[in-house]
Amino acid sequence: MAVLAAHQVHRDRSSVIPENAPVGPVDAVRVPRFAGPATFARLPRLDEVSRADVTIVGLPFDTGVSYRPGARFGPGHIRAASKLLRPYHPALDVRPFGAQQVADAGDVGLNPFNISEALAETERSLIGLGQDGSTLLALGGDHTLALPALRALRKLHGPLAVIHFDAHLDTWNTFFGEPVTHGTPFRRASEEGLIDLERSIHVGTRGPLFSKEDLDDDQMLGFHIVRADDYEADGVRRAVERIRRRVENAPVYLSIDIDVLDPAHAPGTGTPEAGGLSSRELLNTLRGLAGINLVGADIVEVSPAYDHAEITGIAAAHVAYDILGLLATPTS
Numbered sequence: 001m002a003v004l005a006a007h008q009v010h011r012d013r014s015s016v017i018p019e020n021a022p023v024g025p026v027d028a029v030r031v032p033r034f035a036g037p038a039t040f041a042r043l044p045r046l047d048e049v050s051r052a053d054v055t056i057v058g059l060p061f062d063t064g065v066s067y068r069p070g071a072r073f074g075p076g077h078i079r080a081a082s083k084l085l086r087p088y089h090p091a092l093d094v095r096p097f098g099a100q101q102v103a104d105a106g107d108v109g110l111n112p113f114n115i116s117e118a119l120a121e122t123e124r125s126l127i128g129l130g131q132d133g134s135t136l137l138a139l140g141g142d143h144t145l146a147l148p149a150l151r152a153l154r155k156l157h158g159p160l161a162v163i164h165f166d167a168h169l170d171t172w173n174t175f176f177g178e179p180v181t182h183g184t185p186f187r188r189a190s191e192e193g194l195i196d197l198e199r200s201i202h203v204g205t206r207g208p209l210f211s212k213e214d215l216d217d218d219q220m221l222g223f224h225i226v227r228a229d230d231y232e233a234d235g236v237r238r239a240v241e242r243i244r245r246r247v248e249n250a251p252v253y254l255s256i257d258i259d260v261l262d263p264a265h266a267p268g269t270g271t272p273e274a275g276g277l278s279s280r281e282l283l284n285t286l287r288g289l290a291g292i293n294l295v296g297a298d299i300v301e302v303s304p305a306y307d308h309a310e311i312t313g314i315a316a317a318h319v320a321y322d323i324l325g326l327l328a329t330p331t332s
Contacts, residue, residue: 023048024087025042025097066182068303070304070305071269081310085321126149136149139298140302146185151189160194164203164257165255201223252293256282256319264278270303
């Protein structure tokens with residue numbers, strides 16, 4: 001059976017497009033959704049385009065987890081769940097793949113036995129991918145990877161406002177004496193001067209803590225909080241207002257732990273907590289952030305072994321699509 005070469009794959013393009021227009025996904029009218037390349041949304045690989053406005057990169061690493069493993073398989077799972085995404089985003093009125101060149105750089109090879117070495121390689125790779133001005137969207141992997149991402153982008157943009165969607169604070173000090181894990185990245189980032197202490201915020205936190213001092217420490221480290229319970233009391237619109245007021249016009253790094261969603265909407269994750277956001281609440285919150293100065297993002301903690309029917313992968317793929325939609329929207 002013949003297999004299409006990369007240059008023969010039919011890409012989605014409107015009838016009249018300038019020669020230098022972005023190369024989009026494989027055309028679903030000519031290549032069925034279940035076929036075609038294994039890139040995110042069946043987009044071109046980075047080596048198939050001259051440059052990318054947005055680069056998607058996989059970070060398959062989960063040595064920093066404290067409970068259920070498996071997020072090292074997250075990037076491939078998110079890509080597999082992204083095949084049904086389409087070119088037009090009606091809620092934002094943008095074409096995420098047509099307004100900008102989006103390409104998939106594949107996965108970075110990270111040492112699964114050495115956290116420090118894996119983080120150093122992540123930082124080097126992200127700097128290399130972003131040095132031409134491309135905005136990076138990382139698919140994890142566990143949340144430890146937010147630290148090298150912030151280290152890389154701090155060098156380009158200065159201290160970053162962080163919008164951190166998560167069930168957990170991730171500002172704890174150590175786990176079993178280890179200072180860098182998926183529960184500590186934002187404490188280390190604050191200590192290293194990577195984040196803007198007046199412009200950062202957690203969204204969707206809930207569940208039990210080790211002590212009340214966790215909240216005191218978190219505030220000292222520079223974070224405000226929109227709790228998951230606040231969505232019940234005040235709704236999505238109020239949450240969006242609080243987030244936008246907090247970050248203002250600062251350069252924003254968006255970090256999304258998929259466990260911000262309730263386990264009903266994201267069972268495939270390492271540290272699930274009851275009482276989380278719905279997929280609709282998360283997506284509508286992201287859409288409410290249109291126009292922010294978004295300079296980078298990650299989606300982490302997707303663990304496919306616990307994900308029946310691709311529920312979590314589909315949610316993560318749509319989150320990535322909405323981030324691409326934000327990046328296609330002019331900064332206000």
